Amino acid sequence: MNIDKYPSRLLENAVNEFSKLPGIGRKSALRLVLHLLRQDTEQVHAFGKSLIQLRDEIKHCKVCHNISDTELCQICSNPSRNASVICVVENIRDVMSIENTQQFNGLYHVLGGIISPMDGIGPSDLEIDSLVNRVASGEVIEIILALSTTMEGDTTNFYIFRKLKDFEVRISTLARGVSIGDELEYTDEITLGRSLVNRVPYENSVGR
Amino acid sequence: MNIDKYPSRLLENAVNEFSKLPGIGRKSALRLVLHLLRQDTEQVHAFGKSLIQLRDEIKHCKVCHNISDTELCQICSNPSRNASVICVVENIRDVMSIENTQQFNGLYHVLGGIISPMDGIGPSDLEIDSLVNRVASGEVIEIILALSTTMEGDTTNFYIFRKLKDFEVRISTLARGVSIGDELEYTDEITLGRSLVNRVPYENSVGR
Known part of the structure; x- marks a missing residue:
């Protein structure tokens, strides 16, 4: 199905915006927008506002540059x-x-x-x-x-x-090494080799 | 990875809203929100507003009930x-x-x-x-x-x-029948049976 005729400009706008997101094509975008249309007005307002507020008010920590609501x-x-x-x-x-x-x-x-x-x-x-x-x-x-x-x-x-x-x-x-739960047979040789070179005393290997 | 500690309440809000959409889990929601954070302010405003406007202004046609920007x-x-x-x-x-x-x-x-x-x-x-x-x-x-x-x-x-x-x-x-491009071998028997009963004169079968 080649979707190009939208019955509404408002619908088309919303679909365009959604389909700009990574991994969301026009068909998925339409499905999401039609889902939102079935929700309460407050729910959709909350969604739209959460995005606008996020972009306007988010800060980056001045020390570590992590995302933050505050200066630090x-x-x-x-x-x-x-x-x-x-x-x-x-x-x-x-x-x-x-x-x-x-x-x-x-x-x-x-x-x-x-x-x-x-x-x-x-x-x-x-x-x-x-x-x-x-x-x-x-x-x-x-x-x-x-x-x-x-x-x-x-x-x-x-x-x-x-x-x-x-x-x-x-x-x-x-530390690089064999993942917990992994079988040696399926571990790549570089990881396995590194885990041999950097082997640890058994007493230290306990715990998660 | 079990994501529960968000560094920011604003980020968490936006992720919560996205993950209410069908088919979008919390990990995908976070990925989408972080994508939006890297966009221009105007772009994110346009996204948020397109949703709010859609919900507020969309109409259903009074005759056919299709989605519409106008009464009819x-x-x-x-x-x-x-x-x-x-x-x-x-x-x-x-x-x-x-x-x-x-x-x-x-x-x-x-x-x-x-x-x-x-x-x-x-x-x-x-x-x-x-x-x-x-x-x-x-x-x-x-x-x-x-x-x-x-x-x-x-x-x-x-x-x-x-x-x-x-x-x-x-x-x-x-009309129900064999899809164009389908092979008979893989058509289900009910569809195939129906397409036999409702067969059409060859002259009528041409066209797309």
């Missing part, structure tokens, strides 16, 4: 968190993933991307200088690099490592 | 369309599908659903009385029933047929 985000302003350890991540979804593990009590630094010459993203497009400034302030003991294990992630790790190597700060990366 | 829809108000043939459909998506074939020049009647006792939808929930009134006005020569070939569709067809049988009006349904 909930994590940076929490006095019970360890301000001497900073976990460097690509984006706010990574912050949420790590927070969900409940295994990290330090602060974050959101780069806003990784170095990717193919996409025209260089170091100056990322929040790397502000990371160096945070380290230069002297409070930081350890930087954990938690970027993707891709060529771009490795490049970014190396760039940050070079920028920070003259400071008195420990730089670590996430 | 584009199709009903078009003098070049044949007002003596009415095609009865379930919803506005069916109107769009039939319009896209460019094979129909009559008017429509959108029932707003089909009779479905399982979902608690009876004849009084649908626009059947207004269809009878259109027929009673005397202008209509033919009613084409274009509902789904399901038990509910058949029930609705039969209900409308009974309501209209005392009027001077021809009642037809869409």
Whole structure:
């Protein structure tokens, strides 16, 4: 079905807007818009306003650049968190993933991307200088690099490592190894090899 | 990944609203909201406003109940369309599908659903009385029933047929048969049987 004749300009507008979203084609967009048309007016108003309000009022934390409702985000302003350890991540979804593990009590630094010459993203497009400034302030003991294990992630790790190597700060990366629940047979050889080289004493391997 | 800790209430609101849509879970909703956050303010305003405006200003045509920007829809108000043939459909998506074939020049009647006792939808929930009134006005020569070939569709067809049988009006349904491009081997036996019973002279079978 080739949908091009809309019975209403208002309907067409809404479908156009929805179909600009990633992964939503015109047929899905129409289905979503017709769903909204069957909802109460208040429900649709709430939807529309939540988007406008989000765009108008959202802030980025001035320290870690995470998304926030306030100048300083909930994590940076929490006095019970360890301000001497900073976990460097690509984006706010990574912050949420790590927070969900409940295994990290330090602060974050959101780069806003990784170095990717193919996409025209260089170091100056990322929040790397502000990371160096945070380290230069002297409070930081350890930087954990938690970027993707891709060529771009490795490049970014190396760039940050070079920028920070003259400071008195420990730089670590996430452990790479066999996923919990994975069978060795199906683990790729690079991961398996790395997990052999970086093997840990059995006593340390317990826990989640 | 179990996402429950959002760094921002505004973000959480927007994700909640998106995840109320059919087929969009919380992870997809977050991805869409983060996409919107990277867009220009005007773009997000346009999105939000298009939804609010749609809900506030959309009308249903007073004759055929199709969605419309005006009291009388584009199709009903078009003098070049044949007002003596009415095609009865379930919803506005069916109107769009039939319009896209460019094979129909009559008017429509959108029932707003089909009779479905399982979902608690009876004849009084649908626009059947207004269809009878259109027929009673005397202008209509033919009613084409274009509902789904399901038990509910058949029930609705039969209900409308009974309501209209005392009027001077021809009642037809869409032809059922082998789809164009389908192989006989894979056509279900009921469709194949029906296409044998309702076979057409070869001269009539040409065209798209």
